[in-house]
Amino acid sequence: MPPELLRMIIASVIVVAFVFLNAMILGYMERKVSAHIQRRPGLMEVGPHGILQLLIDGIKLIGKQLIVPEGSNRFLFRLAPLLSFAPCVLPFVVIPFSKKLQIVSMDISLIFILAMTSINVIAILVAGWASNNKYSLFGTFRSVAQAVSYEIPMLLSLLSIIFMTSTFSLQGIVAAQKYYWFILVQPLAFIIYFISGMAETNRAPFDMPEAESELTAGFHTEYSGMGFSFFFLAEYANMFTVCSIATVLFLGGWKGIPLPLGDFTGIVWFMLKVYGLLFVMIWIRWTYPRVRFDQLMSFCWKYLIPFALVNLLITAVVVKLI
Amino acid sequence: MHPATEKLVTALSEQSIVLNECDYAERGYHFEIDLDAGRLREFAQCMLEQEMYLVFVGGLHVDPAIEIIYQFASYDRLCRLVLRVVVDSNNAIPTISDIYQGANWHERETRDFYGVIFIDHPNLVPLILAEEDVDLKPLLKNSDNIKESAAVRWVTVEEQPETDEKADTD
Amino acid sequence: METAQQNLEPATDIPHDNRYYLNMGPQHPSTHGVLRVLLEMDGEYVIDPQPVLGYGHRMQEKMAEHKNWMAFMPNTGRMDYAAALPYNHGYVALFERICGIEVPARAEYIRVITSELNRIVSHHLWIGAMLLDMGAFTPILYTFDDREQVLDILEDVTGSRLTYCYFRVGGVCKDIDDNFVEKTRAFIKRQRERFDVYNKLVTGNIIFIKRTEGVGVISLDMARRYGVTGPVLRGSGIAYDVRKNEPYSVYPKFDFDIPTGQNGDSYDRYLVRLEEIEQSLRIIEQALDQLPDGPFLAKVPKKLKMPTGDSSFAVEAARGELTYYLVSGGGDIPYRLKIRVPSYSNLSVLPELCQGMLLSDLVAAMGSMDLVIPEIDR
Numbered sequence: 001m002p003p004e005l006l007r008m009i010i011a012s013v014i015v016v017a018f019v020f021l022n023a024m025i026l027g028y029m030e031r032k033v034s035a036h037i038q039r040r041p042g043l044m045e046v047g048p049h050g051i052l053q054l055l056i057d058g059i060k061l062i063g064k065q066l067i068v069p070e071g072s073n074r075f076l077f078r079l080a081p082l083l084s085f086a087p088c089v090l091p092f093v094v095i096p097f098s099k100k101l102q103i104v105s106m107d108i109s110l111i112f113i114l115a116m117t118s119i120n121v122i123a124i125l126v127a128g129w130a131s132n133n134k135y136s137l138f139g140t141f142r143s144v145a146q147a148v149s150y151e152i153p154m155l156l157s158l159l160s161i162i163f164m165t166s167t168f169s170l171q172g173i174v175a176a177q178k179y180y181w182f183i184l185v186q187p188l189a190f191i192i193y194f195i196s197g198m199a200e201t202n203r204a205p206f207d208m209p210e211a212e213s214e215l216t217a218g219f220h221t222e223y224s225g226m227g228f229s230f231f232f233l234a235e236y237a238n239m240f241t242v243c244s245i246a247t248v249l250f251l252g253g254w255k256g257i258p259l260p261l262g263d264f265t266g267i268v269w270f271m272l273k274v275y276g277l278l279f280v281m282i283w284i285r286w287t288y289p290r291v292r293f294d295q296l297m298s299f300c301w302k303y304l305i306p307f308a309l310v311n312l313l314i315t316a317v318v319v320k321l322i
Numbered sequence: 323m324h325p326a327t328e329k330l331v332t333a334l335s336e337q338s339i340v341l342n343e344c345d346y347a348e349r350g351y352h353f354e355i356d357l358d359a360g361r362l363r364e365f366a367q368c369m370l371e372q373e374m375y376l377v378f379v380g381g382l383h384v385d386p387a388i389e390i391i392y393q394f395a396s397y398d399r400l401c402r403l404v405l406r407v408v409v410d411s412n413n414a415i416p417t418i419s420d421i422y423q424g425a426n427w428h429e430r431e432t433r434d435f436y437g438v439i440f441i442d443h444p445n446l447v448p449l450i451l452a453e454e455d456v457d458l459k460p461l462l463k464n465s466d467n468i469k470e471s472a473a474v475r476w477v478t479v480e481e482q483p484e485t486d487e488k489a490d491t492d
Numbered sequence: 493m494e495t496a497q498q499n500l501e502p503a504t505d506i507p508h509d510n511r512y513y514l515n516m517g518p519q520h521p522s523t524h525g526v527l528r529v530l531l532e533m534d535g536e537y538v539i540d541p542q543p544v545l546g547y548g549h550r551m552q553e554k555m556a557e558h559k560n561w562m563a564f565m566p567n568t569g570r571m572d573y574a575a576a577l578p579y580n581h582g583y584v585a586l587f588e589r590i591c592g593i594e595v596p597a598r599a600e601y602i603r604v605i606t607s608e609l610n611r612i613v614s615h616h617l618w619i620g621a622m623l624l625d626m627g628a629f630t631p632i633l634y635t636f637d638d639r640e641q642v643l644d645i646l647e648d649v650t651g652s653r654l655t656y657c658y659f660r661v662g663g664v665c666k667d668i669d670d671n672f673v674e675k676t677r678a679f680i681k682r683q684r685e686r687f688d689v690y691n692k693l694v695t696g697n698i699i700f701i702k703r704t705e706g707v708g709v710i711s712l713d714m715a716r717r718y719g720v721t722g723p724v725l726r727g728s729g730i731a732y733d734v735r736k737n738e739p740y741s742v743y744p745k746f747d748f749d750i751p752t753g754q755n756g757d758s759y760d761r762y763l764v765r766l767e768e769i770e771q772s773l774r775i776i777e778q779a780l781d782q783l784p785d786g787p788f789l790a791k792v793p794k795k796l797k798m799p800t801g802d803s804s805f806a807v808e809a810a811r812g813e814l815t816y817y818l819v820s821g822g823g824d825i826p827y828r829l830k831i832r833v834p835s836y837s838n839l840s841v842l843p844e845l846c847q848g849m850l851l852s853d854l855v856a857a858m859g860s861m862d863l864v865i866p867e868i869d870r
Contacts, residue, residue: 290627350804378832424718476801
């Protein structure tokens with residue numbers, strides 16, 4: 001077997017395992033952080049301080065039956081979770097965890113990642129439609145409108161960085177942050193990107209599609225067992241992807257103060273930065289109430305997009321002059 | 323008496339409706355009126371113009387006929403009013419839900435509990451009871467515990483020697 | 493389901509006729525109790541919301557016709573479970589009024605202190621629940637933390653944490669001691685510091701303001717036609733509070749304000765309730781300072797002899813004006829007891845108020861009305 005292929009296979013297995021591990025760690029972090037914000041201990045039962053809770057949750061969910069509602073399109077109903085999960089795993093293939101820890105290095109890595117996150121919209125549409133449930137349909141409409149709208153400021157803010165670096169390759173962008181991190185010169189783009197990222201992954205305060213008190217659970221109301229857990233995994237994988245793009249483009253990627261760990265210093269710094277951003281996402285979720293849907297849309301179209309365009313224009317002018 | 327309450331008394335007496343003043347410490351309301359069903363709607367219209375709000379509409383099953391009790395009060399002055407109206411022979415009474423929209427639900431509930439029909443009510447379907455229990459009429463009394471209308475009213479002091487004494491001390 | 497609302501047109505000109513029915517409840521994370529709201533929707537807009545009641549109906553008024561006052565006392569605590577003491581108060585005070593029984597001063601003060609503590613507890617529960625409806629998961633835990641302090645205090649003296657049955661005709665059933673007074677003063681001090689937390693987390697929160705400002709405006713005319721009372725009415729600027737307008741018990745001895753709002757929207761109703769907590773703290777402080785010694789329960793015959801006639805008693809419950817109306821034919825069992833519940837009239841505004849609103853706004857408006865369904869259904 002050619003060593004390249006072997007390397008690819010091992011890397012793919014590691015990536016999928018990492019996605020599951022990430023969901024576990026992130027799920028645990030979310031529950032513990034939210035508990036401490038709410039002045040209660042949180043997970044304590046299963047394992048010391050509840051460490052094993054998410055693992056047991058996963059095993060429990062595997063054991064449950066996926067109940068297909070009557071009158072729903074059975075094929076689409078079963079397809080939707082897979083359609084949601086698969087494009088969420090693929091971006092992990094191109095994320096640069098360290099100088100040499102990147103499974104595939106492409107010249108257009110960034111475009112690849114953005115394309116994959118857009119496929120998620122189709123999965124939500126399929127899930128809501130196939131559920132044969134008014135509440136799911138409601139959640140789907142809201143979710144699709146939200147996801148499609150917030151992609152625009154996301155792209156525009158990322159384009160500002162691309163103008164500066166002239167490359168879509170993620171390793172190239174990290175390499176271009178040799179002397180300073182890009183957040184210092186593009187703070188507005190960072191804020192716009194972070195907000196759009198939260199809206200893309202349906203996180204509060206933009207979680208109208210899953211608004212529990214209005215619509216029960218939105219587009220994944222009818223899913224149980226592994227179907228639900230695939231949506232859950234996809235959401236956490238998406239969060240990780242959004243934060244890692246933010247890290248790579250704005251916070252210097254895997255660069256940091258050298259540690260005596262050889263090539264692995266890169267991954268340590270990368271993980272620290274990504275999990276720091278994830279902590280901020282979780283913090284915001286548990287502090288703010290939900291934004292009303294029309295306010296959400298007007299915020300995107302009337303505020304984020306004009307600001308992102310202005311930022312892009314200024315970047316273009318400055319890059320041309322320097 | 324508050325000037326607005328005087329205005330109310332005057333407005334009602336212009337329509338020849340007599341208010342009986344009551345002892346607030348004993349009864350908790352200031353005026354009591356007995357009307358017949360035909361004058362109910364103009365009374366309610368007058369109440370709305372005098373800026374009173376509807377506290378509740380309730381039923382009372384006495385011999386010989388069910389009485390509907392309305393209580394009105396005011397937001398800006400201390401004035402509480404109890405109105406009693408007897409239903410007609412078909413167990414029906416006009417609605418006031420186009421004047422006071424809050425009466426809509428009160429009347430539906432009274433109909434649930436007593437079976438009283440409110441004429442011209444826009445949506446007289448059961449509110450608190452289930453649709454199947456329209457004929458249940460739970461608050462109707464049966465023949466061994468029903469009382470007469472006079473038996474549940476305050477005993478008024480008629481021409482007694484005490485009233486003459488009272489007039490002397492005034 | 494037709495409603496005769498001839499004077500109202502649909503609020504928006506929606507070009508295509510995509511109407512459908514959506515059912516909110518009776519089991520639903522948003523409604524506060526078992527309430528079903530049948531919504532006729534057009535896209536995201538609510539064309540006609542119709543509450544469907546009766547899921548929690550227990551026929552309390554019939555039970556009152558077969559029980560003497562002591563047997564019915566526990567029922568009064570179970571109608572509005574979030575603020576049960578004013579319900580107790582209205583019921584016993586009604587019998588005291590009709591029989592002419594005088595309550596000792598200490599008992600009246602104890603009644604006022606415990607009722608106001610109960611009002612604070614109820615408002616805290618409301619703040620947490622309303623924010624939970626809007627998607628903020630944290631404030632409810634903070635308000636429940638504050639509630640715990642009060643529930644411990646009240647449990648010591650009444651024996652219950654939620655459904656109180658503490659008042660008796662002639663007074664209260666157990667006296668308060670120095671421990672109670674100390675703990676209450678400590679609570680007052682702590683609560684005043686907590687207002688800062690709520691103001692930062694909720695009152696000044698831009699997302700909360702945007703969700704509630706201008707939503708569900710109730711005008712004076714609408715309020716009068718429906719009989720709206722309580723903080724819902726005071727949010728619209730009308731200073732009607734039974735404790736000031738029709739004083740009962742020892743409320744005339746205390747100095748407190750009636751907070752009102754200006755615009756009548758959901759945000760004003762929130763501000764009114766937050767301010768009412770502060771006013772309740774003032775009342776409790778003054779009552780503790782003025783607390784007299786003496787008996788806490790008057791001597792009342794075991795079998796009350798009521799005169800024939802009718803009587804009415806109004807109290808300010810946490811949600812509005814609660815009126816008990818009693819018709820008696822002599823003896824000790826009422827002939828008819830009518831319980832007029834504040835949330836009933838407040839909820840009846842919903843069809844007119846929420847026509848043409850977005851679904852999220854309906855959730856915010858309904859949340860701001862502070863409904864407890866068991867009291868509506870009785």
